[in-house]
Amino acid sequence: MSEIWVVVIGGTLVTFLPRIAPILFLSGRKMPRLVERWLSLVAPAILSALLFPELLLSSGSLAAFYEQRYVYAALPAFLVAWKSKSLFGAVAAGMASAALLRLLF
Amino acid sequence: MRSELWASARKGLRWSVPVLLGFAPIGMAYGLLSRQAGMGVWHTLSLSLFIFAGSSQFVAVSMLQNGMGAAAVVGSIFIVNFRHVLMSASLSPYLAPWRTWQRVALGGMLCDEAYALHSLHFASGDTDITAAITLNASIYVVWAATGAAGYYLGALINRPEVFGLDFALPAMFIALLLPYCVKRSAVLAALCGGAVSVALHVAGVGGWAAFIGGLAGATAGVFVGEQETEAETR
Secondary structure, three states: OHHHHHHHHHHHHHHHHHHHHHHHHHOOOOOOHHHHHHHHHHHHHHHHHHHHHHHHOOOOOOOOHHHOHHHHHHHHHHHHHHHHOOHHHHHHHHHHHHHHHHHHO | OHHHHHHHHHHHHHHHHHHHHHHHHHHHHHHHHHHHOOOOHHHHHHHHHHHOOHHHHHHHHHHHHOOOOHHHHHHHHHHHHOOHHHHHHHHHHHOOOOOHHHHHHHHHOOOHHHHHHHHHHHHOOOOOHHHHHHHHHHHHHHHHHHHHHHHHHOOOOOOHHHHOHHHHHHHHHHHHHHHHHHOHHHHHHHHHHHHHHHHHHHOOOHHHHHHHHHHHHHHHHHHHHHHHHHHHHO
């Protein structure tokens, strides 16, 4: 079972370095305007790269995306987030509608 | 000063609540799975404390159970987590005044959900160091603790989806993505990043999806922004 400790040590290196290297070496460095703008667009790009598959592929296939309750649970969460600008409100609305949809269908 | 620190820490704790709602059942499921896979409690806990990455830990446990070699497991962990390079880089412009240990604390305990919160707070001018690190630490502690709890007690909440807990994190991402969508460049970045990521998942290379989606989306958005500024100067 020493294999696991190799995984722990190797896994620590390959997760820790990508997390801290950019923060350590890029912070406080003057960057070209274009690079700064590119970095400011990483957040929306990567957030939706994480979110979209979660919503559209939750049943395992794109073709049936309209039968996926996550797509419908997303709507109330979206509306509450948009109207109230409240993070907690959106999370509560999303959870409530996901639970309700599961209860009904 | 003391009460200011406490107020900041409380702010960080409050921010972490939606993340913890989503993480607690996943952490317990991880602990249970790890035990069923024949891992010891120290192995289970070590993965949570040192690797601290949900999807990678699930992958690692099931690969080890299937008798895969350590090199293959570490390779998979590397691929699935490489997206953090982008997240870390995109936070770095805000951290110039931070001390080294503070940067290590922010980056070392970074997860997708904490990143989503940090980037929104930083972009809106709130670079409260204590709150940001408290948010990270709160998630870190609860992730490790629920993993250990799941190991010994099983997944206490057997069907988290009955309470809608499975949708806590997606709902949070929706709320955190929305404020960016006031700029055309950010909307395009989001649409492009999401589409590329879905395509990669469908193609069966989901491990790279978040990293490549982030890369492609930000690059697409930069081009739109250029045209906007040109139009403004004209």
